[in-house]
Amino acid sequence: MAQALTxxxxPRDKAGKGSARAARRDGLVPAVIYGAKKPPVMVTIKLNELIALLNRGGFLSHQYELSVDGKKERVLPRDIQLHPVTDTPLHVDFLRLAKGSKVTVEVPVHFFNEEKCAGLKRGGVLNIVRHEVELNVPATDIPESIDIDLASFDVGDSIKISTVSLPEGCEPTITDRDFTIATIAAPSSMRSEESEESEEAETEESSED
Known part of the structure; x- marks a missing residue:
């Protein structure tokens, strides 16, 4: 499970556009902490620190621990507004994580044991349909990734959500179908051979007629 990053x-005393613009001139990004049936709290973040976190990837699926006036808040970023031209962060919304509640997050998919995968060893290609899967997860126990073992898959196999072991308490938001996460596609040489065999079979059937 993902660990909370500090x-x-x-603290930001005033709301409004004027206060937000003043913060940005000082190299700060306005933000708000809300949720858990508590009053919202206005804060600012140093722009360079926020950009460094964004460059790491997965910002919206990581937990963070914020310290506001000596009080620590466990939060999850729910929205970040970027400048339409420069992509500079303009504002961040943080959701407080209350124990026992659930949140919806996009969790990245990771694959392992490629070297043991029969399909890949035969020349197959891993075709990733979903790089992330949206899950309902415990607010205080958000998985860092969905790890899929490729060792048992062969050419032509589809890796569906039903074949994946999700962390305890986590469930996909899509429940009306068994959706595909990835497939082991046949190599072009194998597809060519199958096509030739099919054509030969059709020729033989035509000659018999």
Whole structure:
């Protein structure tokens, strides 16, 4: 499970566009902490620290621990507004994580044991349909990734959500179908051979007629 990362924030006394613009001029990004039936708290984040976290990837699926006036808040980023031209962060919404509640997050998919996969050893290609899967997960126990073992898959196999062992308490938001995460596609040489065999069979059937 993902560990909470520490993010330094500063309290912000005033709301409004004027206060937000002043913060940005000082190299800060306005943000708000809300949820868990508590009043919202306005804060600011250092722009360079926020950009460093964004560059790591997975910002919206990681938990963070914020310290505001000596009080720690466990949060999950729910939205980040970017400048339409420069992509500079303009504002962040943080959701408080209450024990016992659930949140919806996009969890990245990781594959392992490629070297043991029969399909890949035969020249097959891993075709990833979903790089992330949306899950309902415990708010205080968010998985860092969905790990899929490729060792048992062969050419032509589909890896569906039903074949994946999800962490305890996690469930996909899509429940009306057994959707595909990835497939082991046949190599072009194998497809060519199958096509030739099919054509030969059709020729033989035509000659018999």
């Amino acid at each position: 993010l330094n924030v500063l």
